[in-house]
Amino acid sequence: MACEFMDIVTTIIYIVLFIIMMAFVFSIGMLKHYMPKREVILVLFVAFLIGSVGGAFFLEPIYEELPNMASVVEKNMPNNEETLYLDLSSSVDTNELRNVLSGMKGFKSFDETSISIPMWSFNEQEHEYFDSIVGNIDSHYKDYNVTSDRINIELEENYTSSEALKTFSDWYKLVYGETLSYAQIQAVLVVDSYELESFEQALLDKGIVASHIDGPIQDSINNTNSSMLSNVQFVLVCGGVGVIVALIGIYMDSVVPAYRRFNKFMNTKRKR
Structure with missing residues (x-):
């Protein structure tokens, strides 16, 4: 909660600082009457530069957090679940990992689905042999x-990777007289969407990062990412905002009287 509060405070500060920069750009534009006409181009260039710098330093960090902000609604919806696909080393104690994860709030299930055993480059005869014997x-x-x-190798439900690796290793040692040094385990973890970050951190503490995540939160993040501008494009847009603010300052003396005339015209029209 304290971290979220600090994030909100930081966001407000960054936005206020950008607004202050735009106010400075606006004030520069209003100095048009005190500078030669050819200096207007320089003012617009400076405005673009200030807008770009302000966007890069103050608004871009906020913009990059939009996918996470967009996922807040999905995160707090009841019954939403996230599915994490894990690629684990055979050195990981999956039983211990299961015990740790199952004791956490929001845990739904943890299933070891398959194992992948790297071998040497098979010739045709070796490939046919393994293809006929593994089953x-x-x-x-x-x-x-x-x-x-x-x-x-895909595993039956409730059959663990350690059991599968043991039977294959025993057979391999019997036939080839050697032991297997490494295998990869594929597992699927299902959790409540609200607790996704807690599970990601618990996995990270053990050096594990999900290879893929499916669920409402991830879908929301992916959809937002696909519609967002690149960082360079966003900075250029901020520079464009700086130019627009400068132009408003430059032509303020013309805009305000025009607005007043328009407002007076609309009021007169309503009275009729």
Whole structure:
């Protein structure tokens, strides 16, 4: 809560500082009467420069947070869930990880779905051999796929990666007399959307980052990102705002009387 409050205060300060910069640009524009006409171009250039710098330093950090701001509604909707796809090293104790995650608020499920075992580059005969034998090693292998240098095994529900790796390792040692040094585990974690950040931090503390996330929050972030300007484009737009503010200052003496005449005309028309 304190961190969010500081973020709000920082955002307000940055916006106020940008407004102050625009007020300075406006005041420069109003000095048109005291400068030669050819200096107007210089004023507009300075206005563009100030707007760009102000946008880059004060508004761009806020702009970059728009996807997270847009996801706040989805984050607080009841029953929304996020699905995190994890690629884990076989050195990770998945049982301990499961215990840690399942004890957290917002936990829904944690399933180890498959293992991927890197091998050497198979020749045709070796590829055919592994393709025919892997399915017979363990009846809990739901499915498997043998590529040119890797064996991918899908696991049955409630069958852990450690059990699957043990049966394959035992077979491999029996046939080849060697032990496997590494494998990759694919797991799926489902959590409440509101607690997504807590789970991401818990995973990060163990050196784990989700390879992919599906859910309302991530969809909202992706949709917002796809509609946003690039950082360079945003800075240029801020520079354009500086130019517009400068032009308003330059032509203020013409704009104000015109506005008053227009307002007087509209009031007269209403009375009729």
